[in-house]
Amino acid sequence: MTFLNGITILLIFQLIGEISVLLLKIPVPGPVVGMMLLFMCLFIRDSYSDSMEPVSTSLLNHLSLLFVPAGVGIMVHYERIVDEWMSIGIALVLSTILTMAATAGIMLLLQKILVRRGRDNG
Amino acid sequence: MAEPDLAHIWVYLSASPLFGLTITLIAYVLAHRLYIFSNFNPLLNPVVTSVIFIVTILIFTDISYYDYFDGGQFIHFLLGPATVALAIPLYRQFAKLKKIWIPVTISLICGVIMGAISSIAIAWALGASYVSQLSLAPKSVTAPVAMGISESIGGIPSLTAVLVVTTGILGAVLGSKLFELLKIKDDSIKGIAMGVTAHGIGTARAFQVSPEMGAFSGLAMALSAFATAILLPWLLDLIGFIKI
Numbered sequence: 007m008t009f010l011n012g013i014t015i016l017l018i019f020q021l022i023g024e025i026s027v028l029l030l031k032i033p034v035p036g037p038v039v040g041m042m043l044l045f046m047c048l049f050i051r052d053s054y055s056d057s058m059e060p061v062s063t064s065l066l067n068h069l070s071l072l073f074v075p076a077g078v079g080i081m082v083h084y085e086r087i088v089d090e091w092m093s094i095g096i097a098l099v100l101s102t103i104l105t106m107a108a109t110a111g112i113m114l115l116l117q118k119i120l121v122r123r124g125r126d127n128g
Numbered sequence: 129m130a131e132p133d134l135a136h137i138w139v140y141l142s143a144s145p146l147f148g149l150t151i152t153l154i155a156y157v158l159a160h161r162l163y164i165f166s167n168f169n170p171l172l173n174p175v176v177t178s179v180i181f182i183v184t185i186l187i188f189t190d191i192s193y194y195d196y197f198d199g200g201q202f203i204h205f206l207l208g209p210a211t212v213a214l215a216i217p218l219y220r221q222f223a224k225l226k227k228i229w230i231p232v233t234i235s236l237i238c239g240v241i242m243g244a245i246s247s248i249a250i251a252w253a254l255g256a257s258y259v260s261q262l263s264l265a266p267k268s269v270t271a272p273v274a275m276g277i278s279e280s281i282g283g284i285p286s287l288t289a290v291l292v293v294t295t296g297i298l299g300a301v302l303g304s305k306l307f308e309l310l311k312i313k314d315d316s317i318k319g320i321a322m323g324v325t326a327h328g329i330g331t332a333r334a335f336q337v338s339p340e341m342g343a344f345s346g347l348a349m350a351l352s353a354f355a356t357a358i359l360l361p362w363l364l365d366l367i368g369f370i371k372i
Contacts, residue, residue: 016209034357035273037211041350044215055219062213069332070174071156072207075200076271076289077179081193083287093254097264101247102298102325103306105268109239110312110321116231
C-alpha cells in the first residue's frame with residue numbers, strides 16, 4: 007500500500023500544481039509548483055517524508071529511464087540537426103562547460119568570502 | 129500460410145502502445161546492464177545507449193516516432209510525478225541548505241543567466257538559425273519545463289527536448305572531470321552546479337556519486353527550473369532577442 011499511497015499523493019500534488027498554474031496564469035510548469043507545495047507540506051507533517059520515501063526513491067533511482075522517449079525524438083529533427091550540427095554541437099558543449107564552471111566557481115568564491123567574514127566577526 | 133499471419137500480428141503490434149512501451153523498457157534494462165558492466169563509464173550513459181538502440185530498431189522496422197510515442201508517453205508521463213517527488217530528498221537536506229542559501233541563490237541565478245546567454249551567443253556566432261537559437265536557450269532546464277519555456281519564447285518544443293537530453297548527457301559525462309580540474313571537492317557545490325547545468329540526467333548521475341550530491345542537484349534543478357521560467361523571457365526581451 008505504501009507505494010500506491012505514495013504515487014497517489016504525488017499525482018494529487020501535480021494536479022494541484024497544474025490547476026494553480028492555469029488559474030494564476032504563472033509561467034511555471036505545474037509539476038514544479040506541485041513540488042514546492044509538497045515541500046512546504048512536509049514541514050507541517052514530518053511523518054509524511056518517511057511514508058513517501060519508497061515511491062520517491064524508486065522514481066528517482068531510475069530518473070534516466072524517463073528521459074528516453076523524449077530523447078528518441080531526435081529522429082524527428084534529424085535534418086535540422088544534420089544541417090546545423092556544428093553550431094548546435096559546439097554551442098551545447100561550450101555552454102554546458104561554461105554554465106557548470108560559472109555556477110561552481112561563484113559558489114566556491116561566495117562560500118570562501120562568507121567563511122572569512124564569519125571568522126572576522128567571531 | 130504462416131507468413132501472412134505473422135505479418136498481421138506485426139501490423140497489429142506496431143500500431144499498439146504496447147510495442148513502444150515494451151521496447152523502451154527492454155532498451156533501458158539492457159542499457160543499464162551495459163552501464164553497470166562498464167563500471168559506470170559516463171560515455172555509456174543509459175539514456176544515450178537506450179536512445180541509439182530504439183532509434184536503430186525504429187528505422188529498421190519503419191515505425192514512425194509518433195507510433196512509438198503512443199507507448200513511450202506512459203514513461204514520459206512519469207516525469208511529472210518524478211519532479212514532484214524531488215520534494216522528499218530536498219526536505220531531507222533542508223538543514224544543510226538553510227546554512228548556505230545565500231551562495232546557493234546567487235550562484236544559481238548566475239548559472240541560469242550564463243546557460244541561456246552563452247548558448248544563444250555561441251549558436252548565433254556560429255550561424256545557427258534563429259529558431260534553433262531559441263530552442264537552445266532553455267537547454268539546461270528539466271525536459272517538461274524546458275518544452276513549456278521553448279514554446280512560450282517561440283522555439284520548437286520537441287527540438288528543445290532533444291537538446292535538453294543532450295545537454296544532460298554532456299553535463300553528466302563532463303561533470304566529474306571538470307570538478308576535478310577546478311579542484312572542487314564539496315558534494316554540495318558539485319550537486320548545485322550539476323543540477324543547474326544538467327537537470328534530471330545530471331541529478332541521476334549525482335545520486336550515483338552520493339545522496340548529498342543528488343539531493344543538492346535535485347534542489348538546484350528544481351530552483352533553476354523556477355528561475356529560468358521566470359527570468360528567460362524577460363532576459364531575452366532585455367537583450368532585444370524577442371518581443372514579449
